[in-house]
Amino acid sequence: MPKLPYIPGLDAAGVIEQVGGEVTKYQVGDRVYTIRTNTGTYAEYCTARPEDIFPLPLNVSFEEGSALGTPFFTAYRALVIK
DSSP states (O other): OOOSSOOOOOOEEEEOOOOOTTOOSOOTTOEEEESOOSSOSSSSOOOOOGGGEEEOOTTSOHHHHTTTTHHHHHHHIIIIIO
16 A cells, blocks of 8 residues: 555656756756656656656657656567567
């Protein structure tokens, strides 16, 4: 059983609102997607480790970006690796 309060969701895409003091790779305002979060993505805001965040190109929508994590990598593994 997950610890409460529990917020589900792993994949997300959006704009960085705040960064930690030791983060140098990203800055506020960057478009990004994430494949894993610390707090769940079915919320207005979430937190993630820098190694789980990737730049989101301007020609990719937030909806498409949020599908780059689990759905894309699962399909890629099934079609290419296996």
